[in-house]
Amino acid sequence: MTRQASLPPIAVIGAGFSGTMAALQLLSVLPPERPVLLCERGGSFARGLAYGTGNPAHLLNVRAANMSAFPDQPGHFEDWLARGELSGKGPDAGVAATPAGTFVARGHYGSYLTELLTGAVTGLVTGPGGPRLRLVPDGVVDLEPRAGGFLLRTEGGQAHGVAGAVLAMGNLAAAAPRSRHSLDPWSPEQFGRLHPHAPVLVVGTGLTMLDAVASLRAHGFAGAILALSRRGLLPNAHAPTPTWPIPDLKPADFASLTRLLARIRAEVARAEAAGVPWHGVIDALRPLTDTIWRGLPPTERARFLRHLRPFWDVHRHRTAPPAAATIAREIERGALTVRAGRLLAVEDEAAQAVVTLRLRGARAPERLGVQAMIDATGFGHLAQNRDPLLRRLSERGLVRPGPFGLGLDAGADYRALGRTAGEGAGPLWVLGPLLRGVLWECTAVPDIRNEAADLAGLVATSLDRAAAA
Known part of the structure; x- marks a missing residue:
């Protein structure tokens, strides 16, 4: 042969x-x-x-x-x-x-x-x-x-x-403002070189931030952590959730983001009336997300990215309950502060980065010295x-x-x-x-x-x- x-x-x-x-x-x-x-x-x-x-x-x-x-x-x-x-x-x-x-x-x-x-x-x-x-x-x-x-x-x-x-x-x-005091959340071995008590800034408040906090503590860092994002939202935790059937969305539901959001909220209301929390509806949407994304007009997808993406992310991409509990304890004891705002500028000094922040509700920008910045903003x-x-x-x-x-x-x-x-x-x-x-x-x-x-x-x-x- x-x-x-x-x-x-x-x-x-x-x-x-x-x-x-x-x-x-x-x-x-x-x-x-x-x-x-x-x-x-x-x-x-x-x-x-x-x-x-x-x-x-x-x-x-x-x-x-x-x-x-x-x-x-x-x-x-x-x-x-x-x-x-x-x-x-x-x-x-x-x-x-x-x-x-x-x-x-x-x-x-x-x-x-x-x-x-x-x-x-x-x-x-x-x-x-x-x-x-x-x-x-x-x-x-x-x-x-x-x-x-x-x-x-x-x-x-x-x-x-x-x-x-x-x-x-x-x-x-990702592309947060670069600094020679920036650290990669995916290379946590660097965290062991930090001063154990000088403050650290984490840019981003999503799932990567949760990992960064766990890595900092595992490497002996005991100081204050400030986590900053535009909305200041934290990921929701998974919860015991009965299954919910895949929603019967129609092409007309994709005509606008407003209409789609109203349709999903109505589905959540139906589920909650049946004793199923919102988690079940969001999970049921998973097989449809490609269809939803492609079905929305480009202008509506752009609106989603500008206004709704952080809210979707914290509901769709949830965290394990133990990780959520750890973050809650960090916040309760004052070791972690989560704020909504923007990072305006970074100035490098010999031993620290001086960051300029505009926090939500503040009348003027605030300057803060941190020994390190960790970029947890996600994709670039x-x-x-x-x-x-x-x-x-x-x-x-x-x-x-x-x-x-x-x-x-x-x-x-x-x-x-x-x-x-x-x-x-x-x-x-x-x-x-x-x-x-x-x-x-x-x-x-x-x-x-x-x-x-x-x-x-x-x-x-x-x-x-x-x-x-």
């Missing part, structure tokens, strides 16, 4: 949850002779930023029951937990059983993803050219267009010919991004900013849209938080796992059509 030659691989760039699941789903649908390259700067495969933490206080923000990596196996993660050694319950074990559900430390979820990826590397996924999944522990700095694909180049000087690539690098870096914009790969793709016209400058633009088939046709280049697909402007809800595991499965099927179809042309 003649052995079939290996086909050029598909590259997946980024190996957090988005990239890991893109790779695993591609392996399930591509032919054995088509390998997958999974590339990750620093070699932190599967864990990425979100699941590389070892702090047991960093809990998943989604119940364990809804954290399966596979949309067609809803109990997969819970089964993994049951087979493992996480028998101890409580905060030290990183497993919190609450009336609202069980919430697990993100480090444990990283172990789960690592096991899935290791199984794909060492398991029975081999092809004519060797292992079908090939790990590249290096940052990708360029995709040079060439006939039918790209030449992928890495920071370390490697070069790989690929038939196409999936961009799955997670959130673009392509124009502000310094990633060399995205910069080069943008310069060639192969990618462009997504709607409202959020992430990258893409079609319904996840294909990247650029300013030029990219003649001669292979296909580029986009997955995960980089699709924020296109899909809006594309940052949580329950959303990304579905999108990864959809993308894999579309990639396979696209490659089949290209081969038949």
